[in-house]
Amino acid sequence: MNNSLNILIYILFILAINRMSATRTAYKGNILAIIGMSIALIWGLINLKSEYQIYAAISILLGGTVGIIGSRRTTISQLPQMVALLNGFGGLASGLIGISETINIPYLNFLQIFIIFTGCLTFSGSVAGFFKLSGLIKINDTETIRSTSIIILLLSIISSFYAHNGETEYIIGFALLSALLGFCFILPIGGADMPIIISILNSLSGWCTTLVGLSLQNNLLIIVGTLIGASGSILTYIMTKAMNRHLLKVLFTPITTNQSSNYQHTEQDIHKGTPQDAAFLMENAHKVIIVPGFGMAASGAQQELSNMANILIKKYKVDVKFGIHPVAGRMPGHMNVLLAEADISPELIFGINEINPEFKTADVVYVIGANDTINPLAKTQKDSTIYQMPILEVEQTKRILIVKRSLAPGYAGLDNPLFYEKKTLMLLGDGKKITKEIVTQLENDSN
Amino acid sequence: MEIYLIDILILSGFIGYFAIWNVTPLLHSPLMSVTNAISGIVILGALENLNFSSTPITTILLLIAIFFASVNIFGGFHVSARMLKMFKNKDKTNE
Numbered sequence: 001m002n003n004s005l006n007i008l009i010y011i012l013f014i015l016a017i018n019r020m021s022a023t024r025t026a027y028k029g030n031i032l033a034i035i036g037m038s039i040a041l042i043w044g045l046i047n048l049k050s051e052y053q054i055y056a057a058i059s060i061l062l063g064g065t066v067g068i069i070g071s072r073r074t075t076i077s078q079l080p081q082m083v084a085l086l087n088g089f090g091g092l093a094s095g096l097i098g099i100s101e102t103i104n105i106p107y108l109n110f111l112q113i114f115i116i117f118t119g120c121l122t123f124s125g126s127v128a129g130f131f132k133l134s135g136l137i138k139i140n141d142t143e144t145i146r147s148t149s150i151i152i153l154l155l156s157i158i159s160s161f162y163a164h165n166g167e168t169e170y171i172i173g174f175a176l177l178s179a180l181l182g183f184c185f186i187l188p189i190g191g192a193d194m195p196i197i198i199s200i201l202n203s204l205s206g207w208c209t210t211l212v213g214l215s216l217q218n219n220l221l222i223i224v225g226t227l228i229g230a231s232g233s234i235l236t237y238i239m240t241k242a243m244n245r246h247l248l249k250v251l252f253t254p255i256t257t258n259q260s261s262n263y264q265h266t267e268q269d270i271h272k273g274t275p276q277d278a279a280f281l282m283e284n285a286h287k288v289i290i291v292p293g294f295g296m297a298a299s300g301a302q303q304e305l306s307n308m309a310n311i312l313i314k315k316y317k318v319d320v321k322f323g324i325h326p327v328a329g330r331m332p333g334h335m336n337v338l339l340a341e342a343d344i345s346p347e348l349i350f351g352i353n354e355i356n357p358e359f360k361t362a363d364v365v366y367v368i369g370a371n372d373t374i375n376p377l378a379k380t381q382k383d384s385t386i387y388q389m390p391i392l393e394v395e396q397t398k399r400i401l402i403v404k405r406s407l408a409p410g411y412a413g414l415d416n417p418l419f420y421e422k423k424t425l426m427l428l429g430d431g432k433k434i435t436k437e438i439v440t441q442l443e444n445d446s447n
Numbered sequence: 448m449e450i451y452l453i454d455i456l457i458l459s460g461f462i463g464y465f466a467i468w469n470v471t472p473l474l475h476s477p478l479m480s481v482t483n484a485i486s487g488i489v490i491l492g493a494l495e496n497l498n499f500s501s502t503p504i505t506t507i508l509l510l511i512a513i514f515f516a517s518v519n520i521f522g523g524f525h526v527s528a529r530m531l532k533m534f535k536n537k538d539k540t541n542e
Contacts (some may be wrong), residue, residue: 013485014462020470020478023534030527033481039486039518044494052497054504059510060490063517070518071525079526083480086522089515090486096512097492100505104496168504202479205486212492214452221492222452223459228482232462235475326472333475340533346473 005043006220012036013224017231023346040220077297080330081133084198087205088126094208095175096118101215102171111215113160116171117178118211124182129197130203132187133330142188146252149184156181185251190385192372193250195240198331203232235332242326242352244388270407273425275437278366278401282312282424282438283347283445285363287319289355291392292335293328295369295405299431302342305368308435309344311442321362322348323355323392325373356393365397368431371404375416384414400424403431477530484523490516 012032019029041060048056067086074082098115105112105332131137156177189197206228261398282288288311289302296302312318322344328335339349350358359365367374374394379387394400402425407419407428418424427434470478493512500506 014466014518016481016485017466017478018469020474020481022471023473026474026477027528027531028534030477030481030524030531035487037485037524040488041520042492044491048494049498052500055506056494056497056513059513060517063514063519064521066514067518067520067522068525071522071529074526079476079480079530082522082526083476085482086480086526087486089489089522090483090489090519093487093493093512093516093519094489096508096515097489097496100496100500100508100512102541103505103508139494198479202483204489205483209486209489209492210456212489214456215449216492216495217452219452219455219496221488222455224485224488225457226456227463227466228486230460231467231478231482232465234467235479238472238475246530329476331476332478333472334477336473337476337533338531340530346534349473351472365532427461431530 002043002047003219005039007311009036009040010220010223010227012039013227016326017227032128074377077294077300078134079110079337080194080198080334081130084126084129084133084201087198087201088123088130090205091119091122091126091208093119094205094212095123095178097212098215099171099175103168111211113174113219115208115211115215116175117156117160118204119208120175120178121182121185122201123207124179125186125204126182126201128183128186129194129201132189133194137187145184145188149181152177152181152184192327192385193243193245194330194415195327195332195334196236196243196245196250198225199232199235199239201232201287203236205228206232206264211231239327239332242390245389247292269297269315269420270426271422271424273401273427275427275434277425277442278427278434279438279441279445280317281364281399281401282366283316285318287358287362287364288312289321289323289359289362289365290396291323291325291365291367291370291374291394292339293325293368293370293373294330295371296431297329297335297338298361298369299405299433301368301432301435302338302344304432304435304439306342306344307439308442309348311439313411315442321350321355321358323350323358323365325352325353325392328370328373352390352392359393359396362397364399364401365394366401366403367394368403368435371416372414374418375414377414377416377420386414394418395421398423401428403425403434405430474531474534477527477534480523480527480530484520484527487516487520487523490520 016029016033019025102112159174206225209225308319324335374392378389378391493509497509
């Protein structure tokens with residue numbers, strides 16, 4: 001009975017992931033996964049000793065309430081930090097299971113040590129990711145933290161031998177060291193690399209589940225954990241590919257922030273434009289490509305952008321397309337969700353390979369809140385962090401409109417030569433406000 | 448016994464590999480939060496261990512583990528549903 005239920009549950013999960021291959025079926029996929037999980041929860045509770053059942057049920061209910069409230073309060077642009085935090089909680093659960101196993105079971109093996117290590121590391125790493133993504137912590141001195149984390153790594157390896165003896169104090173000490181390690185490890189990683197980090201944490205939370213499965217000899221946990229581990233690993237691969245970064249470099253190279261020293265530009269070097277200029281340029285164009293970056297989401301300009309695209313298409317018969325860089329958001333696929341929230345049709349949205357040949361034929365490109373993903377330095381400046389990252393080739397378009405809050409460098413800490421070109425018009429200010437003014441202008445103009 | 452578990456691990460790695468490459472990049476965010484929610488299945492490990500729990504400390508630790516795994520499960524599914532609903536609605540208006 002137990003075994004056939006296990007089979008049913010993992011088949012449901014695999015089908016759920018399979019349904020994610022198309023937007024039409026994806027929602028049903030989520031429901032399949034929920035059904036699978038509900039069966040697992042009920043079965044787990046039934047098999048529990050009766051004296052524990054009530055406590056476990058209360059824990060589940062409390063946790064569920066907290067989870068749903070947390071999710072409700074999250075806006076779509078805050079999504080990455082929410083996902084990071086949830087990943088961390090999964091890791092924490094595994095870590096706690098590992099600790100209790102080492103205390104409960106008299107004979108020990110290194111599997112439990114591994115579970116504690118990975119679980120606690122995933123948890124604290126995710127918490128660090130959460131802080132970084134929500135902008136609560138900013139790190140300047142990355143070198144010190146990196147060297148500290150090496151010391152902590154050594155300490156935790158040494159303490160793992162003591163923890164192996166099964167004494168509670170040592171186990172707790174080892175868990176704390178692992179947690180500290182995860183925190184110090186993730187903290188100095190560059191902000192632009194966050195999509196990679198979230199994918200790694202996602203994968204780690206899966207491997208934690210696999211490890212727990214191995215220690216309990218539970219097939220279901222092994223299968224599901226490995227599925228998730230594979231999923232996270234592939235997403236990590238896709239993201240490193242999209243940024244042309246080596247995973248080891250992301251994890252171990254300190255960020256240097258003095259690269260922008262080559263460029264000593266001031267506001268006088270740029271050509272400032274008004275929303276009216278922008279509206280004029282776009283309504284007279286045949287083809288406009290919109291390039292949104294995370295700055296767009298940060299200013300909450302999605303809806304205005306959607307309105308702008310609609311007016312251009314319907315009133316001025318302009319061919320409007322959206323070009324999205326794979327790392328435009330802060331997690332894989334983030335920008336697609338942000339645009340979907342603003343009711344922008346997926347048919348207008350194109351990935352980097354599809355849109356790049358089109359920049360040549362476009363009349364105007366409207367860049368909002370993106371910087372590193374359009375930075376031509378990626379092609380020329382060898383010592384920059386984004387060297388050889390595939391970029392959206394905005395520089396090929398006849399006129400470039402760039403909406404930006406200020407001339408400050410982007411997330412990767414780089415200046416952008418595009419800002420100072422003759423054909424570029426800079427619209428400095430809040431993305432939402434500027435786009436709104438453009439929309440008003442477009443509404444008033446006659447075509 | 449151990450080797451048989453490793454077999455399962457490797458084979459499910461392959462299933463995962465092929466299933467994930469099939470997912471459209473458009474849905475990578477929801478994919479991540481669904482898999483995130485599914486990883487909460489580790490709650491079964493906590494429930495199973497609760498049956499062997501010998502001391503109050505481990506019972507409390509496991510109940511805390513159950514709590515966090517549940518936050519993971521319910522939060523993850525709720526977030527995914529929110530995202531996927533937006534894509535689902537879009538499809539209807541286009542038809």
